[in-house]
Amino acid sequence: MDVRDLEALAVLSEELHFHRAALRLGIAQPALSKRVQRIEAELGTDLFTRGPGGVALTPAGHELLGHARTMLGGWRAMQRAAEQLRAGERGVVRIGAVGSAFYEALPRLLAPVREALPGVTLQVDELETPELVDALRVGEMQLGFVRPPIADGLRVETVWVEQFVAAVPDTSRLSELSAVSVAELAEHPLILFPRSAGIGYWDRVAGLFGDAGIEFEPVRSAAHVTTILGQVALGIGVSIVPASAERVAIPGVAYVPLDRPAPLQLAVASNPGMVPLAARRVLEHLPAVPIER
Template sequence: MDRPELPLPQLHAFVVLAEELHFGHAATRLGIAQPPLSQQIRRLEDRVGHRLLCREPGRVTLTPAGRELLPAARLALAGLADGLAAARAVGSGTAGTLRIGFAASLALTVLPGLLRAFRERSPGVTLDIREMTTTPQLAALQDGAVDIGLLREPPPEDEAAGLGFTTVLTEPFVAVLPAGHPLADRRTVPVAALADHPFVLLPRAVGPRLHDQIIGLCTAAGFAPEIAQHAVEWQTVCALVETGLGVSLAPASIRRIRMKGVAFRRVDPDTVRTRVAVAWRADDRNPLVTGLLAAVRPAADATRAAASAARGVQLPEADAVAERVP
């Protein structure tokens, strides 16, 4: 059996009258005349099928049916008020849930500053953070599974219909070597010097453009790398390099992983830059997305400033090369 629709204006009138127990006072509080108030109460009583108030000269009291209805009426009105407040908060971008996909390596650079800047602007918003590589992020954005992506090397516009991108950071590549490798003694490693070494790389499927950049660096140096092992995350790549399974080329921020058995060295040439971008659905009108995009620029500026400061720090020679990479 269908429940009758709640007559909210009538419930409001009833609650105020039940609190005042005086038609004149209740009408004044509601900002209406007494006849419309009486009509609201009669309509509600018709819905209930029973009298809710006893009207006697100079006195108004609640009937048993009225006393039973009053707590439920108050609860319904409070629920409506809470719902309206929540809807206004979400609509204004001060509440709700924002789903963010991010590439794991960006937890070392852009992600902390970006989330900090956003939370300062919108402390009441819940963040649902999901670690995923570039290709799954793009699919999740297009399917509506996430609202924001933070990824490396976004595809060209004709391959990412309906998505918008803004660059937040560019960074060079570094050579990733076992700490005891002969090349680790050098300040700068020519890419060509890696030609005779097996490589540990991310599979192309998880980040096609980044993978192609690395292969392009090798091709420009005159060789095609022998890929001995694939790993989905950069931390795993570094761990496999540490064991001696191979070497790698990686974005410079990977040096923050800080494995004792791994050395990160600037490469020559170092003209190629990998791009980090925020992605979103171009037609998304979610105010939370707008709020995060507004936080992107100051967060990116802070990240670049931190990188610039790190380049000027005087460190022991073993660490200085890695830390001076932008």
């Protein structure tokens, strides 16, 4: 018995008439009759009774046709899944992202993707930039959200732009300012993660100090922005963080704009030779023009 047999039984059980069922199936009535007879012979029981006015299901037919519809439904579901896989509308896309991308950028960037591609599972993990770049190169991750620039060989497109802000203890006089300069921040211990954890981000902050003619020497380091904010809350020092970090409500931390615009980019990176179709569909639904916070 194959899927055409299941379709024939299902249609005949709905029409209860060989001629109408044959028309729906697009086959000759004698061919349908022979097909049903063969199926009944294989099963060893009659599924239909024949009469001048049409056919009716036997008690065995009522029970066995339920199994036939279930099997046919499973086959059709498998066909739909295969079509979605071929179109890149189904599957798992492994995504890596730097920690600060989770505050606001990723939820806003990926919401339309999840709506447009409900059959695609987005598996998103936090990775530091060096680990993420390595994972993209070997295919462990298919997409990565990083702070550019990163190493050559990967395709990188900016999708999000936000401003840097100062994170200061809420007991500090800096928290009362409407804007703060890099020179004012330099009067306090500066906390930042090691450069090896995120070269693009670190160099961008270092550039702000360099532009102001101030030597950049963080005195404390932490692995993640949330840890940095925790140290700021303890009064250990100050930091410069993405504006989206304001969504992390840590008691004891105040966020103050910088006195000069200092944009920070977030880009989606991919390895051109290792982007499966589902991942390409995700890229297609990311904004063509970077979102500005």
